[in-house]
Amino acid sequence: MSALLKIEGLAVSYGSVPAVDGVSLEIEPGELRVILGANGAGKTTIIKTIMGLLKPRSGTIRFDGESDLLRLRPHQIHQLGIAWVPEARQLWNTMTVLDNLRMGAFEVRDKAMVERRIGEMFERFPRLAERRHQLAGSLSGGEQQMVAIARALVSNPRLLLMDEPSLGLAPIVVRDVFALAQEINTMGIAVLMVEQNARQSLKVAHFAYLLELGRVVEAGPAAEIAGKKSVQDVFLGGSA
Amino acid sequence: MDLFLQQLSNGLVIGSTYAVVAVGFALAFTVLRVIQFAHPDVFMIGMFTGMVAAGFVPGGGLAVALLGGAVGSTAIGAIIERTVVAPLRGRDVLTTLIATLGVSVILQNGMAVIVGPDPIPYPRLLPARFYEIGPVLLTLRQMFCLGLCALLLVLASLYVRRTHIGRATRAIAERPDVAAAFGVDVRRVCQITFWLASTMAGLAAVAVGSLYGSASAFVGLLYGLKAFICMLVAGNRYFEAVIAVGLALGVLEALVTGYVSSSLRDAVAFFVLIGVLYLRPNGLFGSYAT
Numbered sequence: 001m002s003a004l005l006k007i008e009g010l011a012v013s014y015g016s017v018p019a020v021d022g023v024s025l026e027i028e029p030g031e032l033r034v035i036l037g038a039n040g041a042g043k044t045t046i047i048k049t050i051m052g053l054l055k056p057r058s059g060t061i062r063f064d065g066e067s068d069l070l071r072l073r074p075h076q077i078h079q080l081g082i083a084w085v086p087e088a089r090q091l092w093n094t095m096t097v098l099d100n101l102r103m104g105a106f107e108v109r110d111k112a113m114v115e116r117r118i119g120e121m122f123e124r125f126p127r128l129a130e131r132r133h134q135l136a137g138s139l140s141g142g143e144q145q146m147v148a149i150a151r152a153l154v155s156n157p158r159l160l161l162m163d164e165p166s167l168g169l170a171p172i173v174v175r176d177v178f179a180l181a182q183e184i185n186t187m188g189i190a191v192l193m194v195e196q197n198a199r200q201s202l203k204v205a206h207f208a209y210l211l212e213l214g215r216v217v218e219a220g221p222a223a224e225i226a227g228k229k230s231v232q233d234v235f236l237g238g239s240a
Numbered sequence: 241m242d243l244f245l246q247q248l249s250n251g252l253v254i255g256s257t258y259a260v261v262a263v264g265f266a267l268a269f270t271v272l273r274v275i276q277f278a279h280p281d282v283f284m285i286g287m288f289t290g291m292v293a294a295g296f297v298p299g300g301g302l303a304v305a306l307l308g309g310a311v312g313s314t315a316i317g318a319i320i321e322r323t324v325v326a327p328l329r330g331r332d333v334l335t336t337l338i339a340t341l342g343v344s345v346i347l348q349n350g351m352a353v354i355v356g357p358d359p360i361p362y363p364r365l366l367p368a369r370f371y372e373i374g375p376v377l378l379t380l381r382q383m384f385c386l387g388l389c390a391l392l393l394v395l396a397s398l399y400v401r402r403t404h405i406g407r408a409t410r411a412i413a414e415r416p417d418v419a420a421a422f423g424v425d426v427r428r429v430c431q432i433t434f435w436l437a438s439t440m441a442g443l444a445a446v447a448v449g450s451l452y453g454s455a456s457a458f459v460g461l462l463y464g465l466k467a468f469i470c471m472l473v474a475g476n477r478y479f480e481a482v483i484a485v486g487l488a489l490g491v492l493e494a495l496v497t498g499y500v501s502s503s504l505r506d507a508v509a510f511f512v513l514i515g516v517l518y519l520r521p522n523g524l525f526g527s528y529a530t
Contacts, residue, residue, distance in 0.1 A: 048417075
């Protein structure tokens, strides 16, 4: 099968400081892959570069075999079917839950379709339906994460980028979030997740990359990566 | 009591014009991250193009003046956006501030070359009629000015709250990257926002010109400063807060004029600014982090 997203030799710097240094990775349709790494490993940089928010120094990013994402602006990348669950959620706190979801499919002209998709989200997340007219900033962390995920799904993407979805959430909510990522994936949406929570994310992922200081140091099926000593030392040693 | 009500009404008329200019400032700042120091001069250009349009079309009067004001201010706003603001996109806020300040100097002095440095008479556009509403006496020109500005402010508020593209302007104001990543063409929305702010200013300018019966190339100096202060005092989180502060400033100035001294009037805005910045540096109603 050909890759849905294929990144080759990606290098991104902030000024003269390299954040991502020659990363190659890919994801196939319907897969769930995770990029593991500590703070500062370059995880968020990769996600933001895919989304078109950062310009790389070198490298290529291809989507669906054809589109060269580096030539596109963020809103065009979104139109190709790539949606983003940002780190720390980044909701529009001064907008209602409903307006956050509406903004999730801003460019979709078919309003009836958008409203139907939002209805489906409210069915899946009844808590959000109850709070649809509340400001997103007033919700709990777990609820906000649900809004962030629902907002990304409203546009019916083919690839979902999840940037540390477990960050800052209560342990019980963290479990829900990973289960949800798996559920989204079984619906046929490819999920590329970056995480620090190796134990949980390796349970749901098919394939994993280990990122250190901007380079991929390990790559392989999730079960295999979970067994690596380097991974156990760094991520699984004694942590929940 | 009668004096109070009279000054309250006069203040609301002037305050509504401050609010229109201040909302334009606030839109440019929150959505484009640009301190558009030439915005009051866009207002000034609208005032003059409205006057010229009214002069060219015999019997056209008010409607033609408004159209001329709107077209002139929108055109100059679009030119500024295209030639100054868009090329500097993503630069430091200080860079665009200096650039728009330069545009402001060019527009003011360019107009002064054409019409002279002193105020010139403005066509009154509406008959000199008075209306007594209870104890309050208002001229037709005052009522028109207040009505037009109120309409513009209500429309602006409906635009950002209720329309699809208006929602995108708020989304950009709060999180530009996220808005872009969810399908908003940020450059396009910024452009439209800039145009609309300019259009509003031009329409209000014609009403102001008619109200005072005079126009000056330097009307933007004090006007812009006060509108800018309104934005700082309100904070940029809620457009409605900017409107409320604009109205309140007009009323406060009118009350100071009525009860204290008209020579103190123009100092009021600065007292308010200093007090608010001392107590609430992010403005009375809060600002977005930048």
